[in-house]
Amino acid sequence: MDSYDVVIIGAGVVGCLTARFLSRYQLRILVIEKESDVGAGTSSANSALIHAGYDPVPGTLKAAMNVRGNSMWDDLAGELDFDFERCGDYVAAIGDEEFQKLFVLKKQGEQNGVPGLKILSPDEIRKRIPNINQDVSGALYAPTAGICDTFAVTIAAAENAQANGVVFKFNTCFESFLMENHQIFGIRTDQGDICCKWVINAAGLYADEVMHMAGSHPEFQIHPRRGEYCVFDPACFQLDTVLFPVPSEKGKGVLFFKTTHGNTIVGPTSEFIDSKDDKAVSIQGLQYLEEQMKKLIPAADLRWTIASFAGLRASGNAVCKNRDVDYTGDFIVEADDSIKGLIHCAGIESPGLTASPAIAERVLQLLRDSGLVMIEKPVWNPFRKRRPCFRRLTNEERNQLIAKDPRYGRIVCRCEMVTEGEIVAEIHAPIAARTYDSIKRRTWCGTGRCQGGFDLIRVVDILARELNLSLEKINKKGVGSEFIVSETKNQGSGK
Amino acid sequence: MIPIHDYDLIVVGSGPAGLAAAVSAKKNGVDSVLIIDRDVEPGGILLQCVHSGFGLETFGEDLPGPSYAQRYIQDAELLHIDFLMDTMVLDVTKDFSVTVSNEKFGIQIFLAKAIVLAMGCRERSRAQIHLSGTRPAGVFTAGTAQRWVNVEGLMPGKNFVILGSGDIGMIMARRLTLEGAHVNRVVEIMPYLNGLSRNYVQCLQDYDIPLFLNHTINNIYGKKRVEAVEIVRVDQNRKVQPETAEIIPCDTVLLSVGLIPENELTRKIGVAMDPITGGAMTDNCFETSSPGIFVAGNVVHVYDLVDYVTHDGTIAGEQAARFIQGHRKIHQKRIPVIAEDSLRYVVPQKICPETLQEAEIQLFMRVSFPMEYPVQIRAYSDQGDIFRKTLPYVRPGEMVSIQIPKTAHDLIQASDAIRLQILRKE
Numbered sequence: 001m002d003s004y005d006v007v008i009i010g011a012g013v014v015g016c017l018t019a020r021f022l023s024r025y026q027l028r029i030l031v032i033e034k035e036s037d038v039g040a041g042t043s044s045a046n047s048a049l050i051h052a053g054y055d056p057v058p059g060t061l062k063a064a065m066n067v068r069g070n071s072m073w074d075d076l077a078g079e080l081d082f083d084f085e086r087c088g089d090y091v092a093a094i095g096d097e098e099f100q101k102l103f104v105l106k107k108q109g110e111q112n113g114v115p116g117l118k119i120l121s122p123d124e125i126r127k128r129i130p131n132i133n134q135d136v137s138g139a140l141y142a143p144t145a146g147i148c149d150t151f152a153v154t155i156a157a158a159e160n161a162q163a164n165g166v167v168f169k170f171n172t173c174f175e176s177f178l179m180e181n182h183q184i185f186g187i188r189t190d191q192g193d194i195c196c197k198w199v200i201n202a203a204g205l206y207a208d209e210v211m212h213m214a215g216s217h218p219e220f221q222i223h224p225r226r227g228e229y230c231v232f233d234p235a236c237f238q239l240d241t242v243l244f245p246v247p248s249e250k251g252k253g254v255l256f257f258k259t260t261h262g263n264t265i266v267g268p269t270s271e272f273i274d275s276k277d278d279k280a281v282s283i284q285g286l287q288y289l290e291e292q293m294k295k296l297i298p299a300a301d302l303r304w305t306i307a308s309f310a311g312l313r314a315s316g317n318a319v320c321k322n323r324d325v326d327y328t329g330d331f332i333v334e335a336d337d338s339i340k341g342l343i344h345c346a347g348i349e350s351p352g353l354t355a356s357p358a359i360a361e362r363v364l365q366l367l368r369d370s371g372l373v374m375i376e377k378p379v380w381n382p383f384r385k386r387r388p389c390f391r392r393l394t395n396e397e398r399n400q401l402i403a404k405d406p407r408y409g410r411i412v413c414r415c416e417m418v419t420e421g422e423i424v425a426e427i428h429a430p431i432a433a434r435t436y437d438s439i440k441r442r443t444w445c446g447t448g449r450c451q452g453g454f455d456l457i458r459v460v461d462i463l464a465r466e467l468n469l470s471l472e473k474i475n476k477k478g479v480g481s482e483f484i485v486s487e488t489k490n491q492g493s494g495k
Numbered sequence: 496m497i498p499i500h501d502y503d504l505i506v507v508g509s510g511p512a513g514l515a516a517a518v519s520a521k522k523n524g525v526d527s528v529l530i531i532d533r534d535v536e537p538g539g540i541l542l543q544c545v546h547s548g549f550g551l552e553t554f555g556e557d558l559p560g561p562s563y564a565q566r567y568i569q570d571a572e573l574l575h576i577d578f579l580m581d582t583m584v585l586d587v588t589k590d591f592s593v594t595v596s597n598e599k600f601g602i603q604i605f606l607a608k609a610i611v612l613a614m615g616c617r618e619r620s621r622a623q624i625h626l627s628g629t630r631p632a633g634v635f636t637a638g639t640a641q642r643w644v645n646v647e648g649l650m651p652g653k654n655f656v657i658l659g660s661g662d663i664g665m666i667m668a669r670r671l672t673l674e675g676a677h678v679n680r681v682v683e684i685m686p687y688l689n690g691l692s693r694n695y696v697q698c699l700q701d702y703d704i705p706l707f708l709n710h711t712i713n714n715i716y717g718k719k720r721v722e723a724v725e726i727v728r729v730d731q732n733r734k735v736q737p738e739t740a741e742i743i744p745c746d747t748v749l750l751s752v753g754l755i756p757e758n759e760l761t762r763k764i765g766v767a768m769d770p771i772t773g774g775a776m777t778d779n780c781f782e783t784s785s786p787g788i789f790v791a792g793n794v795v796h797v798y799d800l801v802d803y804v805t806h807d808g809t810i811a812g813e814q815a816a817r818f819i820q821g822h823r824k825i826h827q828k829r830i831p832v833i834a835e836d837s838l839r840y841v842v843p844q845k846i847c848p849e850t851l852q853e854a855e856i857q858l859f860m861r862v863s864f865p866m867e868y869p870v871q872i873r874a875y876s877d878q879g880d881i882f883r884k885t886l887p888y889v890r891p892g893e894m895v896s897i898q899i900p901k902t903a904h905d906l907i908q909a910s911d912a913i914r915l916q917i918l919r920k921e
Contacts, residue, residue, distance in 0.1 A: 231622075235762065277718060280629045283735075307622045309630065395497055395594070395602045402601035409598040411583035414533065415759070420598075449759075451620035453636055454533075457643060471649060476632035480719035483632050485746070488648045488674050 003195040004030040004167070006367075007187055008202055009174045009210055011035075012043035013150070013353055014345050015202035016157035017360040020080075022367075023164035024382075025374040030196070031158070031166060032189060034173040036478040037438045038431055039154035041204045043353070044441070045229070045279065045311025047257055047268065048150040049242060051351040052089065052142035054109025054117060055252060059325035061333060063112045065355035065362070070114075070144055072357040080160055081386045082152035083260035089145035089242035092125060092136050092296055098246040099137040105247070106140055116143040129243060131297050145242060149260040150353060151441040152386070158431045160384040164377075168431065171478070174203065176213050177339075184341035198372060200343045200363055205276045205314045207332075207346035214339050220332070222347060224276050225313040227268025228285035233449055236304035239264045245296055252350065254292035256300075261416075261444050266293045266300065268311065279310045306449050316347020333359050335366045343367060387425045389443075391417035412462070413455040415448020423459060427466045434467060436460065437477045460484070498603045502529040502577075503819050505593050505607040506812075507584050507760065510539020511801050512792020513613035514567035515808030516815065520611070521574040523816035529577045529605065531584055531595060537571075538564035539615055541801065543642045546666055548693075552802035563801060587612070587760050589785050609787040609815045612761055612775075613808065616793040618663075619753040626658075626750075628715030628724075637663040637751040644670060652747025656724050657681040658712050660892075662690035662799070664751020669698035678702075679743055681751075682710040682726055684733055687865045689753075690892050691799055712748065713740060721746050754797045764788060771840040772796035778829050778845040779856045781811035782818070789815045796842045796859065799894050803859070824849075830907060832858065835916045838872075839863045839891075846913065851904040858897050862917060865890040869920035872897055876910030885920055 006022060008015045011033035019031050035041065050073050056063035077084035093099040102119055109117045118141045125139040126132060162168060169191065178186035178193065186195040203210045208222040232238075238258070245253040251270050258264050269285045286302060293300045320327040321334075329347065336342040343366050345359055352359075368374055388401055390408060401421070402409040408421030426433040426442045433439045436446070439459055446452035446459070460483055463474045475481040503525045506513045509532035517528045536542060541549070544560030551557055554566070571578070582597035591607040618636040626634075635651055641663060643649045653676050657664045660683040668678045681699060686709050688695055699706050707726070713735055714725035728739035756774040766783035767776040774795040775783040782789050791811035792804040817823045827847050834841040841860040850856065860872075867888050872895065874881040884897045899907070907913065 278629070280627065280714070282627045283625065283713075286625055302625070305622050305625070306620070308625070398596070399497065399601040402596075402598075406598040406601075409596050409601045410581065411533070411585075411596055414583060417585070419596075449620075450617045451622060453617050453620060453639060456635075456639055457647070461647075471647075476719075478719065481632040482720070484643070484649045484651055485653055486650045488644055488650055490648065 001186070001193050001195045002030070004028045005196065006030070006198040006200065007032060007194055007196040008200045010041070010202040010204050011038040011154070011158060011168060012041050012202060012204045013039060013154045013157070013356045014348055014359050015200070016154050016161060017356050018200055018202060018363050019161040019166045020157040021360045021364055023161045023166050024376055024380045026377055027374070029161070029166045030194065031161070031168045032172040032174060033168065033170050036170050036435055037433070038158045038168070039151055039441070040477070042312055042314050043150065043154050043204070045309050046150060046350070046353055047255070047265070048148055048259060048353065049089070049257060050084070050086070050146035050148055051354045052109065052145040053112045053114045053351070054105050054140070054142060055247060056112065056351065057325060057327045058108055058111040059322045060320045060327050061331045062351065062355070065331060065333070065358045066351040067113045068361070069351070069355040069358035073146060073148065076357055077148070079382045080153070080156035080384050082156045083149040084146060085260065086144060086146040087241055087258070088141060088143045089244060090125065090129070091140040091244045091246055092132060093138050093246050094133055094135050094295060095137055101246045102138055102140045109142065114142060114144065117141070129239070129241065131299055132243070133296055133298055147242065147258060147260055155431055155442060156384050156386070159429070160382070162430050163384065164380055174210060179214070179339065182339050184339060198341045198343070198367060200345065202345045204348065205312055207314065207344065207348070208316065211344055211346060214336060214342055216336050216338060220316060220318055220346065222314050222316050223272050225315045225349070226271045226273050226278070226310050227313060228281050228289065228310045229265050229267030229308065230286070230289055230302060230305040231307040232264045232266070232304040233306045234262050234264070237264055237300065238262070243296055245292070254289055256293065256296060261447070276312065279312060281308045281310050285310070307447065307451060313349040314347060314352070315349045318347050331355070331359070333362050333366070335370050340370070387429070388422065390419045390422060412458045413445040413448065415450055416444045418443045418445035418455070420462060423462050424466055427463065434463070435475050435477050436463070436483070439463070498600070500603065500605045502527045502605060502607045504528045504609050504611065504815055505591070505605055506530045506611040506613055507587065507593070508532060508539065508613035508615055508794070509534070509537035509578065509580070510613060510615050510792060511541055511564065511567065511804045512615070512794070512808040513539070513611065514564065514571055515805040516611040516613060516789070516791045516812035517576050518567055518570045518574060519809040519812030520816045521576055523813050525816045525819055527577070529579060530571070531579045531582050531593070533581070533583045535581050537568050537578055537580065540638070543638070543645045545645045546670070549801050552800065553805055584760060587764055589764055589788065591787060608819045609789065611789045611791050611811050611815055612794055613791045614757040614760065614794045616754040616756045616797055618750065619755060621750060624750070624752050626712060626715065629717055631715070631717040631720050633717065633721035633747045634715060635747065635749055637661065637667045637749045640667055640749050641670070644674060650674060650676065652676065654745040655679065655747045655749055656712070656726070656743055656745045657749045657751060659683060659750060659752035660689040660695070660706060661751035661753060662694050664749060665690050665694040665698040667749060667751070668704050669702055672702045672704065678704050679745055680705045680707055682707045682712060684709070684711040684729055686731070687890065688892050692890070692893070711735070715748060721748055724748060754793065756794050756796065758794060761790065761794065769840065769844055772842060776844045777842065778847055779843045779850060780814035780823070780847060781807060781843070782814060787818050796840065798859070799892070803894070803896070806857070830910055831912045833912055833914045834860055835914055837863045837866070837917050838915055841915055846899070846907065848904060848908040851899065851901055851907060855901055856899040858899065858915070860895045860915065862889045862891055862895065866917070866919070871918045871920045873916050873918055874899065874913055876906070876913050878906050878910050881906055881913065889917065
């Protein structure tokens with residue numbers, strides 16, 4: 001039986017960052033993931049925002065993790081070399097009633113410890129965002145908010161963890177705990193048993209089920225909340241910032257945000273659903289987005305859409321541990337109170353991405369407090385370098401790259417200018433991309449106007465060639481999502 | 496240093512439009528012509544169109560796509576036109592510099608004296624039509640399936656539902672049936688066919704593949720691979736009628752929901768664009784608002800027959816030759832051509848009256864909705880009626896073409912604009 005000190009369930013952003021932070025210590029660490037890639041669950045589809053922290057109710061764990069997390073992103077982005085931009089964000093109020101709410105929000109932010117919050121006049125916000133609803137009555141500006149490449153963060157964390165000795169097992173699904181006298185000695189997975197003393201539950205949407213397998217918190221439940229988004233063609237519309245409406249009891253509302261790839265996205269909707277893997281988009285969702293987005297930017301038009309997608313938030317029903325605060329839906333980041341060796345990260349919905357490094361930091365503290373001996377490695381490399389990205393290079397730099405590897409000269413995705421060299425590099429990367437969607441998330445291939453119309457066939461060919469697999473085996477997002485069912489009648493010998 | 500090469504004419508795209516333009520430029524005396532294409536073989540989309548129906552107008556023969564392309568590739572080779580294949584054009588400028596990238600030599604710059612843009616068109620994608628449901632494998636554009644089946648010899652599914660009655664969708668319905676797959680039906684949200692009537696007869700009717708007009712896919716089901724679709728009827732406002740929902744099991748959805756001229760490079764140059772066609776505004780010589788930048792084929796507007804593409808590509812090449820040789824007057828008068836009422840657009844959007852002395856001018860237009868009764872296309876201006884043409888019917892899926900006769904030269908010369916309207920013939 002494989003044996004580790006710590007097993008992390010789930011290779012989302014929380015699991016991967018925890019693994020990366022833990023990799024500093026002399027521990028044998030394993031991350032198991034039921035999907036074929038990192039960041040495939042709730043980490044795969046969110047707003048990619050690093051929230052300032054004026055939203056969470058003061059005194060909650062969410063508030064603390066948000067503000068602490070926010071402050072960690074500059075160092076993280078520097079060490080792990082992913083796109084992060086502290087571009088600031090705005091909450092725009094329409095009408096007097098909403099304007100008054102900005103002050104409530106500002107006060108809340110200040111209580112949470114958010115620096116630099118400022119209320120802007122209607123003239124000022126109109127100057128900064130000229131196409132904003134002209135009835136805008138003012139805006140809250142948070143200079144510490146930012147955007148990041150959410151896929152890159154998870155991948156970079158996983159790669160860095162792996163470089164520092166963490167083992168990743170994909171297509172491996174947690175089944176149950178192996179326990180004796182309320183003490184964990186291993187876990188059972190669909191790929192066999194694994195021996196370990198410590199387990200970190202970072203199972204995202206399924207964190208409640210993992211918790212229940214240990215017999216803890218039967219009352220805790222994750223109710224998936226779906227959010228649909230539309231990605232706009234940058235040629236039609238670009239907003240160089242992040243723009244929120246005034247939040248309501250339903251949440252932060254439908255916002256516009258720029259991405260590190262240069263698109264503007266509108267979303268998300270907010271709809272509780274029953275299934276934990278139903279990422280369908282809907283006409284109702286679109287209609288809702290259309291209605292909501294026009295409140296902020298009346299000229300916005302869904303005909304600008306080049307892609308739409310949906311993500312699921314892992315919304316939990318945990319009551320805030322702070323007895324002075326009346327709030328349900330807080331994060332759970334705690335050591336299990338009855339099982340030794342088990343740490344839970346559960347109910348990690350927004351601002352989960354922002355909070356993720358702070359959550360990882362807290363998990364380390366919880367492990368230490370529970371008695372795990374953590375000795376720093378004599379050598380630990382906190383740095384990970386990104387691989388070359390053709391579209392960001394000058395022509396001279398491109399030619400230097402092509403001289404070394406000619407495949408960087410062949411463009412496979414015209415809209416986003418992704419080369420064969422970049423795709424091949426990802427297929428052979430430490431955390432390898434083995435599916436079309438994995439390539440897409442890493443290189444941005446197929447995300448442009450034609451949505452894979454040109455590149456899909458070529459990427460499938462490249463995957464088959466590089467992985468030495470038949471074309472029928474190449475899939476979109478893991479086994480069962482293959483593109484090709486067979487050869488044609490006259491194609492006896494194949495290509 | 497980035498190497499620089501010189502040519503007289505550079506043609507971007509080796510499909511039928513680019514080939515025709517290059518061949519005609521060379522025949523009209525241009526010394527050096529280079530065709531650049533991102534694919535490995537010249538011929539463009541024709542290479543995956545193994546069905547027949549090409550060349551009836553041009554050659555009086557019924558050819559498959561690759562054979563049609565081959566005739567022009569042969570001509571191009573005989574005329575010593577250079578090909579630079581497997582190469583992406585990154586940038587084209589107003590002063591005719593073309594930046595390319597490929598595996599062989601990386602980024603290079605080519606300089607020319609004129610450019611013909613012939614990048615063709617691309618297919619509309621799922622998100623552009625806001626198709627609801629999950630996002631599993633098995634939702635492809637018809638053209639993607641066509642390339643897999645006809646070029647790579649691969650089947651992307653067994654059980655198909657085709658959304659949209661575009662030509663490629665109908666042609667693929669037949670092709671897939673011949674390959675042993677089951678095509679459950681073709682659904683079209685509009686009350687009329689989107690492609691050519693002949694394709695409906697030859698590809699759907701002849702193979703008993705049902706076409707459902709006023710129907711659409713309301714939902715796609717399946718997590719990893721498509722498992723089923725929900726088909727619904729829509730009313731005359733294209734509003735879904737939920738009580739008509741029907742679940743059809745299938746593993747693949749093909750989209751044949753329209754084509755969009757591929758004009759990223761054109762836009763970067765900064766030439767005037769037509770928001771309706773999605774292509775550059777052009778005159779009857781296929782010159783854009785930027786002198787010496789010509790356009791040809793589906794990059795201008797989506798044609799329904801390759802023969803017309805070739806015809807217009809030939810004009811573009813000939814005029815590019817005249818430009819290079821200094822015979823084209825840059826500041827000659829151009830008269831706007833305006834489509835009115837139920838005519839959705841007209842190409843070209845401008846005409847040079849002088850050229851009418853040499854040849855008739857062909858105008859292509861599309862109507863907004865089918866008119867299954869005799870109609871008259873009327874061209875007129877402030878000078879009065881220019882001419883009329885009667886047609887037995889007009890349909891959005893079938894391009895309308897009219898020719899302005901040489902005799903109209905004086906009238907057009909004196910007009911401020913040519914207006915086109917469509918009238919019901921009493």
